[in-house]
Amino acid sequence: MLPNLKVENLSCVRSDKSIFDDVSFDVLPGHNIEIIGSNGSGKTTLLRTLLGLITQDRGEIVWLDDAGKYHNYRTFECLYQGHQLGIKNLLTVFENLNITKHAKGMSQEDIYKHLERVGLSNVNELASNISVGQRKRIAMAKWLLKEFKIYFIDEPFSALDDTATLLIEKLIKELNVKGCSFVITGHRPSGIEATRVEI
């Protein structure tokens, strides 16, 4: 089984300060990577570097294509969720899911089903009126719209109660079975099965 993403000796320097240095890991289908680090250790920068939003100073990021060849550019869609979650305050919970590219062709029932799955029932409430935890649940529902090869999630377990934490762990496990991988960040190891990378 070939890794969908190979990261080799990745380093990033900004204003003469090393953000992270010599990071290497492989993302195999159905396996997870958990990047552990304290505040300001460069976890978000690392995720953004992997996705091409920031240019690395050293090292290589290579992606596997459908033909089994590696390239230094991405050939498949990934899901990225940063701290801000990509949720629009002036759209309802339902609209936040429905008016996205990945929900194209989905019926309203499918969307409701995904929202129910993550425990959201107030579907017509504006996102500005719901709690941080509930916003995280909208973000989780987005994971279910499409099966991505790799999900890049920045601190998925922060600001969550125990029920939501268990739900995330369950969703990740389910998607792993389908061959999806997660690259997540956190301050300490979470309960999911993953290869830990400390930065």
Added chain:
Amino acid sequence: MHSSIFDSLSIILKRDLMIAFRRSSTYITPLIFFLIVVTFFPLALGPQESLLSSLAPGVIWIAALLASLLAVETIFSEDFRDGTLDDFFISLEPSFILVFAKVTIHWLITGLPILAASSIAAIILYLPLDSFIPMLLSLLLGTSFMSLLGALGAALALGKSAILSAIIVLPFSVPTLLMGTSVITSSLNNQDFSGFLMIMGAMLALGIPGLCLLTVEALLLNYE
């Protein structure tokens, strides 16, 4: 790929228009500002028809230009704050589409209301009826170009002071101002104005690819 690009474009347009209509200030503020600025002139100078109609091209264009810059800062700021900008840059669609969609939205919520209100402004300033069509054409091309310039200014000033984007854009809006006022002035003097309109059209045609690509690069600088 093509259908995917059009899907992305239509989703951004639908989502942002829905948000703009729920936050009515985004399209009402530039409109009210435009009409207030225009109305101040007859109040300050008195109802002298010949004076007002000779000033009308400049007054309408300066008011339109300033009004269209009012909402410039908001073009990307909300998407930057809530993380939807990241979504777009990591998708496999060309980032040009995002910028083009955002420029279109900006024009629809500022340029279009200004265009609609310009006839009222023209009546207030005693602009002859014959000059209405040239005025509308110049504003159509000019406000579209201003939205493109505004997007570049907004991208360069992203995450910084709100007024900065307008300050960046203003010096570059001088050619549009000159061409726009020349169209209306020429029509007032019964002269041919098509040359000015052609220049404005050419600026817009070159601005769509050129300024959209520059805006993409300016947006990406915010991640570095």
